Amino acid sequence: MSGYGIDPRNIRSQDIDRTTRQVQQAEAVLGDVDELLAEISGAGEADGGHVKASATAEGRILRVLIGQQAVRQGSKELSEQILAAVSRAQDDARRQVEALLREQFQQAVPDAGIDPVALQQHVDRLLG
Amino acid sequence: MSWPAPDQDQEYLEQVLQQTTNAMRHLREAKRLIGEIEGRGEAADGMILATADAGGSMRRIDINPRALRLDTATLSREVTRAIQAAQEASARQAKEIVDGVAGQVGLLPEPLDETFVQHRVEAAARDLYSAGL
Numbered sequence: 001m002s003g004y005g006i007d008p009r010n011i012r013s014q015d016i017d018r019t020t021r022q023v024q025q026a027e028a029v030l031g032d033v034d035e036l037l038a039e040i041s042g043a044g045e046a047d048g049g050h051v052k053a054s055a056t057a058e059g060r061i062l063r064v065l066i067g068q069q070a071v072r073q074g075s076k077e078l079s080e081q082i083l084a085a086v087s088r089a090q091d092d093a094r095r096q097v098e099a100l101l102r103e104q105f106q107q108a109v110p111d112a113g114i115d116p117v118a119l120q121q122h123v124d125r126l127l128g
Numbered sequence: 129m130s131w132p133a134p135d136q137d138q139e140y141l142e143q144v145l146q147q148t149t150n151a152m153r154h155l156r157e158a159k160r161l162i163g164e165i166e167g168r169g170e171a172a173d174g175m176i177l178a179t180a181d182a183g184g185s186m187r188r189i190d191i192n193p194r195a196l197r198l199d200t201a202t203l204s205r206e207v208t209r210a211i212q213a214a215q216e217a218s219a220r221q222a223k224e225i226v227d228g229v230a231g232q233v234g235l236l237p238e239p240l241d242e243t244f245v246q247h248r249v250e251a252a253a254r255d256l257y258s259a260g261l
Binding site: 058059060061062063064065066067068071074075078079082083086087090 | 183184185186188189190191192193195196200203204207208211212215
C-alpha cells in the first residue's frame, strides 16, 4: 500500500513498528464504536409537533409520544403523523450513525481516504 | 484442503464458477424475499395494527377510532408496542431468510491461496529438474 509510505522491496523494522502502532490505534478507536452506537437516539416529530418519536441506531423505535391535539384530528390523520414522526426519528438516527462512522473511521485510519458510508452503499449496490 | 491437479484446472474453474453463480442466485433470491417482508404487530386488543418492512421502516399504521378514547399516555404506549412488535416480526422473518441462504452460500470452496501457488511452483521446478536429468 503506497499510502502508508512503505516500500515493499525494502521493509524496515521502523516500518513494522509504525504499522503496529497504527493498527493498535485503529483497534482502540473502532473498539469504542459499538458503545457509541448504543448511545445514539434519533428524534423526530410530525408537522405541528404533536407526535414525537425516538429511534435507536438500528432504527428500532424506542418511544412514541402522542399529544392530545393529535388525537383530536382523527385516527387516519393520527396514523399519518405517527408514520412521519417515526420515519424522521429513524432518519435522524441514521444520520448520526453515518456521522459517527465517518468520524471514527477517520480517527482510526487517518490516511486511508475511505468513506465507510459510501463503501457500504457500494456493497449494497453490488447485490442489486 | 485438496488442490486441483494442473490438468484439472479447467474443470475446477468451471466448478467454482458454477458454485459462485448458484451462490449469487441464492443471494439475489434472498434479497427479493427480504424486500417482500411485512412484519405485523398489534396492541390495544387489536385496535392498533402496525406493519414494518425488513429494514424496520413502518409501511402502515392502522388505528381503530375506538382507540382514540384511550388516554394519551396509554395510546402512546400501545402504539409504541405495536410498532416494536412489527419490527421484531420483520427482523425474525429476515433472519430466517438469511439463515436459510447462509447454508447455501457457505458451500463455496475455500479460495486458493499462496500455498497453492507455492505448491505449483515447486511442482513445475521438479518437472524442469527431472526433464533436465
